[in-house]
Amino acid sequence: MKILIAPDSFKGSVTAIEAALSIEKGIINAFPHAETKLIPMADGGEGTMENLITSTAGHKVAVTVTGPLGKPIEAFFGVLGDNETCIIEMASASGLDLISFSERNPLTATTFGTGELIKRALDDGYRKFVLAIGGSATNDGGVGMLQALGIQILDKSGNDIGFGGGALSQIHEVRMDHFDKRIYESHFLIASDVENPLVGDNGASHVFGPQKGATDEMVQILDQNLTHWANVVEQVTGIRLHDMPGAGAAGGIGGAFQAFFPSTMKRGIDVVIQYSKLVDHLEDVDLVITGEGQVDFQTAFGKTPMGVAQTANKLNIPTIIIAGSVGKGIQTLYQFGVIAVFSIINRPLRLEDAMQETKKLLEQTAEQVCRTYFFNRQGEKRNED
Template sequence: MKIIIAPDSFKGSLSAVEVANAINRGVKNAYAEAETHLLPVADGGEGTMETLIAATYGEKREVVVVGPLGNEVKAAYGILGDGETCVIEMASASGLALVPEGKLAPLDATTYGAGQLIKQALDDGFSSFIIALGGSATNDGGAGMLQALGLKLLDKMGKEVGYGGGKLADIERIDTQYFDSRIKNSKFLVASDVQNPLIGLNGASHIFGPQKGATPDDVKILDENMSHWADQIATVTGVSLHDLPGAGAAGGIGGAFQAFFPAKMERGVDVVLEYVNFHGYLKNTDLVITGEGQVDYQTASGKTPLGVAQAAMSENVPSIILAGAVGKGIEILYDYGVVSVHSIVDKPMTLCESMSQAASLLEKSAEQIIRSYFYSQIKELEGGRLI
């Protein structure tokens, strides 16, 4: 029996590596002789850098940068095992996790630190980048990131505008003269599962702004400012981000990459699956087990379990999903090779309890799944009885 274990993290509880280890313990409890391959993955959000570093035996470098609220924070970028590819998570410098509870500031939050990470990596000699966009606390259209890389965003007085999406309306001219020239000779693979445009009811501000603390009035201001920002960008680059798919990712950072970088955007989970050589492990595999903290109709939009299941289905390998919580609309997942979806919660408990017990719950659930799914093999192995 050959099983691939390829989960995402259970956010706020366990990393993808910890989830994979817990599932593996459960598999081995049921069938010690099973051949397991642990391939923790991510979808371009938080954890992508750690996953790729672990998969390629790379390393991490710390950098002090400007955080989303303008204070100094410790961030990091990863170097993959090839020694040539740099992986940067926007969340490491500009993420929600860097904002204290109750301090979200969607009009002021900046991506300046993300630009500093890119600049440091360029200074360190890297020209090949993987950029993971998820988890940002910002809605500035990537303006701060571009400023850190030398782009001048000037108001009607010729002075640089301040940080945040609330200042985008002040931009009267974009000066590209000092934009880092090394960027045009580099390559950027942008990993994201978001296809939203920059503006409008389906754009960055309306869809993701509330998650970053934006009130209805804030959303209106941010969307209007983002439209002005897109107009200014179109004037300089000829690229219209207004309705461009993916431009709204990470509060509009996706659009900044599409307009100012030699960038290629791909679904985050596909990028990670390629680097962990997922398809290389699929031959003669009997089952894939994947999962993440919440599985519902949104999972089918390109999140980790869907990407894993689709890849497995390409080789006719079935998948099972484990989740902390199972919501509505999971039926669509059955069209992508998913056999079943299971919540790991085995009795009434609070969210806090389930998160603190996630490792043991995953282990127990994985054991029961293997006992059920491979009943005949286990029975034969144990001489006609189950232990």
């Protein structure tokens, strides 16, 4: 019996590796001699860098950068096991989790620190990049990042505009003379599960602005400012970001990469599957167990459990999902190799208590899942005999 365990993190409670270890405990409780393999996963958001470093035996580099509020913070970029590929997780330098709830304000939050991470990696000689752009606190269209890399974004007086999405209305001129030439010697693989355009009702400001602290009034301002920025970008580059798929990712930084960088955008989970060599690890596996904090109809749009199940299904390996909570629309997942979805909640619990008990609940659920699954398989074999 060989089981591959490939969960994402359960956000706010356990990391992907902690979730995998808890699931493994439950499996061993049920079947002490089971062979398990742990491959922590992510989909381009927080945890992507850590997972790729772990799965490729890479390492992290600490860098002091400008945080989303404009203050110095310690961030990290990763170097994969090939010692050639640099993984940058935007959340490390410009992430929402770096800001307290009361301080969230996309009018002022900046991506400058993400640009500083890229610059430091270029200084260290890296030219092959994976950029995980989930979990941002920003809505500045990537302008801060571009400023950190030498692009001058000026107001009518010829001065650099300030930080944040609120300053984009001041943009009058973009000067490319001092843009870091090493960018053109590099390639950037953008890991994102977001296909939203830059502006409009489905754009960065309307869809993601509220979770970053934007009020209804701020959303309107941010969308107008991003529209102005997109108009300027089109004049400078000839590239129209307004309705381009993926341009709205991470407050518009997806659009900045598409317009100014030699880049390719790919579904985040597919990037992690590629670099973790998930397909190789599936050899001779009987069952895959994956999961994350919330599973519902949105899971089918490129979230970790979906990507893992699709990969396993190509090899005719069944997948079971274990989730913190299970919402509507999970039936869609069954056509992609998922045979069942289980919630870890086994009694009435407050959210705070459930998050504190996540490890134990994962262990208990994994044990019961495996007992049920393999008992049924043995029953099928007896009937065949």
